Amino acid sequence: MIIKLITAFIILINILILNQEIPLVVSGTTFGILLLSFFISNKSLRTFLKILLLFGCMALLKFQFKPFLVTECAVSFVLLLSSLKFWELETENDHFNMFLILSLTECSLFILNSTFLIFTIGILKMLFYFYYILKIRNYDIGLLSGKRLLILITPSIIFSFVLFYTFPRFTQGFLNANDLQYMISSGDSKMDFSQLGPVNLSKEQVFKVFGLEKSNLPFEILYWKSSVLWQISDEAISAANSGLKIIENNSSKYKFNYNVQVFQNMKEYMPILDGSADVITSVLPFNKYTDGSFRLKVISRGDLSYSVSGNYGDRLQNFNPLIERKALKIKPKRIEEIKEQFFETPLLPEDDEKRLAQLKKMFVKKEFQYSTTPPTYSSIEDFLLNGSKGYCTHFALSFAYLARIYNIPSRVVLGYLGGEFNPYDNSVIVRELDGHAWVEVYLKNKGWLRVDPTTLVVPDRLTMAASEFFDSREPFFTFLNIKISKDNFNFKSLNNAFLWIDSLNSRLSGSMINFDREKQLQTLRSLTPKNFPVGWIFVTSLLAFLGIFSMLFYFFGLKKLNPNEKRYLKFLKKIKQYGMTKSENETASQFVDRCLIEIPGQKKYLEKELAHYLNSFYK
Amino acid sequence: MLRSIINYFYDKIAGSRLDHPIYIIPTFDGLKVVLLNIILLVIGLSYANNYVLLFNFILFCLFLGSMFYTHFNLSGLKLVSITSPQIHKGESREIALYFSTSNSQGHYFLKPSFKSNLVKIQNQKQTYSISSANNFSIKILIHGEKRGRESINKIYLETLFPFNFFRCFTFYSVDLRLFVFPEIKNGTNFQKSFVPDLINKESDEFFIREYQTGDSLKRVDWKKLAQTNKWYTRQYVAVNPEPVVLSCDDNASEELLSSLCFSIHEMQTRNIPYGLKLGNKSFIAPGNSPFHLLNCLRELASYDN
Amino acid sequence: MKPIIQNFLSSAEKSVLGKSRETKLALCCFLSQGHLLIEDVPGTGKTTFAKTMARLLDLSFARIQFTNDLMPSDLIGIQIYNSNEGKFNLIQGAIFNQFILADELNRGTPKTQSALLEAMEEKQITLDGNTLELPLPFFVVATQNPRSQIGTHHLPESQLDRFMMKIKIGYPDHENEKKIISNESHVESFHDLKPLIDSSTLNNLFSELKTIKVSDKLLDYVLKILETTRTHDIFQGLSPRAGKDIIKAAKAWALIHGRDYVLPDDVQIILPAVISHRIAPFQNQTFDQDLELTQTLIRKIKVD
Structure with a gap:
């Protein structure tokens, strides 16, 4: 029962x-x-329900996910499977199978949540579970305790690290390809903050958020969770690159083929990437983008940041008739209705800057309300005509829509705004909470220009940190219709602790786990003779591991001999050189007598050893 | 199908001429772990996730370590001797295996077994430990299933300690002659024949004889002394039971053998000398001693019709 | 080797030609206060051997010739009614001596045999309800013809176990036999023998025996012997008494050789004498076969 509870x-x-x-x-x-x-x-009821639930789960997974979401699909399946397997936990064998399933779940945890803490907890969890499985096997675990356990576990752990560090990576550097996939795929059906998009966070912006404009702190921008930098402006590129090391350009090594799936509803408002923003391409691992116009290149896995190389930045600044056409495309459905509501004067100024100013003014006038839990709108028109509550995505989309009506080329940008400064390791943590959407418009004289319609509605969003902002919007926890003020909880010290853990986590992740491939290769090369293939280092360390393990057991199992016994064995060994071996049923004295006949030259030695032996064992 | 394949390999390995070589193969559980390892490696490589790789390596090293440990748990163990129990059909008896070891850490969770048509090992799942703390013997309970005689040449010993990932096993060559005697069941449908005693006996059958010096005073017939004033000694004739020969035909039924067995035990406890004649093949002269009993029982066990 | 034991052995040598090993074994048996059984074909000097021992040990000696008609009373003694005095007088039998030679033990009836064997074990006898202590030290040397001989009652296993050793004299070798058959003075030399070991010396030797060390390793060896006989079905399992006898005899052997500790060699030497009559699972074997079996046992056991 106890193990069942542990499993649960x-x-x-x-x-x-x-x-x-x-x-x-x-x-x-x-x-x-x-x-x-x-x-x-009831057993039969159980089986029936189990089959039913299994089909239910399959259906759930089928409808919930698009086929390309391999990871989440698998993770969900494994999780559901573990709970289903829980029904039939009876024998130790069931528990062992459960252990295997849970190991897989653990592995998905590591993939989705690659932090050192999760890893440590996971390992401890599994060891604990395994310990209990051994217990129900009626193995007296006491037999394995102390020395024996040490001799088994310690070398295993040490050597697993050795193997890990010498393991030749077949992957392209340390890109967490999953992150990339996550970002691309997450633009699906969810209209919430977990919609990730391009990171748009300049150094100045970060400084501004924290009031550190004049400081010269050596910043690193640390993107928490699964974000991928999707550079869309010169500013952003420079921000991401500032303070970050850039590995010399060997981008041909890291080619990626990847798949961009764009949120259907937003497709037409997304930044136009060389005219094919809605491209549907490939599967992991990536190799090359179809038209070869740009590549994603990893700068460093250590601090989880990415930047784009190639002509991507130029392209984003490009403006040509094709782009213009796309940036002005509107669904014509209810356009007249909207024009009626939003255009006081049908005459628009010639100058696009003036038009933009007019649009801004009008947008403010509309008095939209910020809310993280707005009602559902079927389309942008619906929001514009019937709603007033919304959040950044709504505002950005509708602003872009209106801009297009105003004949200003526009596009929506998804990215991050803000982040939390972590004083423990001088980094900025950008969470999903910091996700943001805004608009870029094209002005003839100024090029693409950023406009944030959300600030037109709530200026605080830009000046406050995200968490602070959301707290100020919703100062209560709602729990069973009772509102509890957040002021009652002072999270400051707790938050500090979390920040500390975060910094620890990132350091450990950076130094121990996500270490640099180049560095690894360099270290390994410097430790081994020249031209020694890296694969062989792994094989050698594996062999050394096997050798050391067996030696360890050999010496551990040896009976401890007292000096007299040792001397006797040595004596026998020496006599063996003369071709005399003692048979098992022969006593020492008989053996020596026999030896005296064969090798009389050693008489003194033989007699001395015999006397010593008899003295020490029979006297 | 699977069973016959396993049996084939069992026989093949058991027939090996080597002196108790140690074999080690992964168990089903172990194979599952290998599979998990491969899956984790593939996942770790394709997602380039270092944590998954490290987790994979830890599992792998534990797996390898347990392989060494399992082997270590069996190595250095030598079978010194084995008792041959006297077992009747339908009875349970203990077989004792005596071991010697050169391993100071002891041996745990050993599961001995052997192939036999006549006896079945009871509580097969039970495991035994040998360590310097207790004496180096293992006692297995066997149950006689069928009467007969067979010789057992190999004793199988396996261990799954500590993690059940590996099955380490070995075969010890032994020379165990196993007799399963017939069931002890009462029945009287066999021939008993009395044979005259060949050994000289005191032929003095007088009930009362004259007193001789040295006779015990307890034996003096005091009544007679009073009547006749002469000394007489009561000479008791010792009731010396006649030897019995139990015999049966060439094709005796199992039941008959059972009742023969029953009679043999009866006579042994009553101190009656008995012999055994089974068909025309074997004859055991009358006698009465533990070894005679054993002889007769063995003859019964090896009787084949 | 102690001078007294040296003397004993050399004197015995004069009477029993060429049998120094057997003499030593016999002495060993006496020192450990056990009883001795000698088995051989008639005419090989069993009786002479026993008589020599008795003479040299300076103990009161009696010889009982076992026959079909020997009654227990002849052995133990009788209560005789003295009609003059009107009460019973005890006439002591031959058993009230310290050194008894039971000649041709297996010719006696089982009843008489068991009377002797009981006395050997208990070192006391019970006669009509009175318990009488036998004089100490008390030794019995029994001689026996091989089983195959006609008109013998062989001893049951339980009674054989009471003899500490069973030895065989064997035919003398060529030279000694020549001496025996030619030399008339052989018999005289037996009469010339003088007692060498008196009772106080014997007691000293007994107490000295107790100080002889037996190491753990040796005990393990003896235990291994016992266990091996119990786990192989070609042997009959040895009793703990046999184990005790092995240790005692080995100690005595060590004493004879002037050592104060026991070696496995000692055990190997005395082992055939001590266990060959207890080890055979079937009674119909000859003594030679039993000895061979003992050698098999010794070869089976690992020793350091």
Whole structure:
């Protein structure tokens, strides 16, 4: 029973850790199944329900995800499977299978949440579970304790690290390709802050947010979670590059073929990437973008940041008739209605700057309200005509829409705004909370220009840190219709602790796990003779590991001999050189007598050793 | 199918001429771990996730370590001797295996077994430990299933300690002659024949004889003394049971053998000398001693019709 | 080797030609206060051997010739009614001596045999309800014809176990046999023998025996012997008494050789004498076969 509870506990922890990565439906279903299994004891009913639930889960996964979301699909499936498997946990064999399934879940945790802390907790969790499995196997775990456990576990852990560090990577550097996929795929159906987009965070902006404009801190921009920099302006490129090292340009090594899937509703408002923003391309691993116009290049895996090389920046600044056409495209459905509502004067100024100013003015006049939980709108027109509550995405989309009506080429940009400065390691943590959407418009004289319609509605969003801003918008926790003021909780010290843990985490992740491939190769090369293939280092260390392990057991198992016994064995060994071996049923004296006949030259030695032997063992 | 393949390999390995070589193969659980390792490696490589790779390596090293440990747990163990139990059909007896070891750490969770048509090992899942703390013997409980005689040449010993990832096993060559005696069951449908005692006996059958010096005073017939004033000694004739020969035909049924067995035990406890004649093949002269009993029982066990 | 033991052995040599090993074994048996059984074909000097021992040890000596009609009373003694005095007098039998030679033990009836064997074990006898202590030290040397001989009652296993050793004299070698058959003075030399070991010396030797060390390693070796006989079905399992006897005899052997500790060699030498009559699972074997079996056992056991 206790192990069942432990299993349930582990599954619950997994749900909690994964809760941001998998849809609520999956965690809800998992939890439901887990609960159900405690109450249904009828076996046939169980089996029936289990089959039903399995099909249900498959259907859920089928409808919930698009086929390209391999990771989440697999993770959800493994999670659901673990809760289903929980129903039949009886024998130790079931528990062992459960262990294997949970290991897979653990592995998905590491993928979705690559931090050192999660890893440590995961390993401890699994070891603990394994310990209990051993216990129900009726193995007296005491037999393995102390020395024996040490001799088994310690070398294993040490050598797993050795193998890990000498393991030749077949991957292209340390890109977490999954991050890339996540970012690309996350623009799907969810209209919330987990929609990720291009990072748009200049150094100055960051400084401004924290009031550090004049400081010269050596900043590193640390993008938390699964963000990928999607550079869309010169400013942003310089921001991302500032203070970051750039590896010399060997971009041909890191070619990626990747797939851009754009949120259907927003397709026409997205930045136009050389005219094919809605390209649907490939699967992982990436190799090359179809038209070869740009590549994504990893600068460093250590601090999880990316930048773009190639002519991407130029392209973003490009403006040609094709782009113009796209940037002015509007769904004509209810355009007249909107014109009626939003255009007081049908005459528009010739100068586009004036037009923009007019649009801004009008936008402010409309008095939109900021809300993180707006009602659902079927389209942008719907929002413009019937709604007033919305958040950045709504404002950006509608602003772009209006701009196009005003005949200003415009596009929506998704990215990040703000972030949290972590004083423990001088980095900025950008969370999903900091996700933001804004608009870029093209002015003839000035090129692409950034406009943030959200600031027109709530200027605070730009000047405050994201968490602060949201707290000020919603100062209450709602719990069963009771509102609890957030002021009652002082998270400051707790927050500091979290920041500290974050910095620790990033340091450990950076130095121990996400170490540089080039550095690794350099170190390995410097430790081994010239031209020694890296693969062989792995093989050699594996062999050394095997050798050392067996030696360890050999010496561990040796019986401890007292000096007299040792001397006797030495004596026998020496006599063996003369061709005399003692047979098993022969006593020492008989053996020596026999030796005296064969090798009388050694008489003194033989007699001395015999006397010593008899003295020490029989006297 | 699978069973026959396993049996084939069992026989092949058991027939090996080497002196208790140690074999080690992964168990089903171990194979599952290997599979998991491969999956994790593929995931770790394709997602280039270092944590998954490290997790994979830790699992892998534990797996390898447990391989060494399992082997280590069996190495250095030598079978010194084995007792041959006297077992009747339908009875349970212990077989004791005596070991010697050159491993100071002891041996845990050993599971001995052997192939036999006549006896079945009870509680097969039970495991035994040998360490310097207890004596180096293992006692397995066997149950006699069928009467007969067979010789067991190999004793199988396996261990899964510590993680069940590997099965380490070895075969010890032994020379165990196993007799399963017939069931002890009462029945009287066999021939008993009395044979005259060949050994000289005191032929003195007088009930009362004259007193001789040295006779015990307890034996003096005091009544007679009073009547006749002469000394007489009561000479008791010792009831010396006649030897019995139990015999049966060439094709005796199992039941008959059972009842023969029952009678043999009866006579042994009552101290009656008995012999055994089974068909025309074997004859054991009458006697009465533990070894005679053993002889007769073995003869019964190896009787084949 | 102690001078007294040296003397004993050389004197015995004069009477029993060429049998120094057997003499030593016999002495060993006496020192460890066990009883000795000698088995051989008639005419090989069993009786002479026993008589020599008795003479040299300076103990009261009696010889009992076992026959079919020997009654227990002849052995133990009788209560005789003295009609004059009107009460019973005890006439002590031959057993009330310290050194008893039971000649041709297996010719006696089982009843008589068991009377002797009981006395050997208990070192006391019970006669009509009275318990009488036998004089100490008390030795019995029994001689026995091989089983195959006609008109013998062989001893049951349980009684054989009471003899500490069973030895075989064997035919003398060529030279000694020549001496025996030619030399008339052989018999005289037996009469010339003088007692060498008196009771106080014997007691000293007994107490000296107790101080002889037996190491753990040796005990392990003896234990291994016992366990091996119990786990192989070609042997009959040895009793703990046999184990005790092995240790005692080995100690005595060490004493004879002037050592104050026991070696496995000692055990190997005395082992055939001590266990060959207890080890055979079947009674119909000859003594030679038993000895061979003992050698098999020794070869089986690992020793350092």
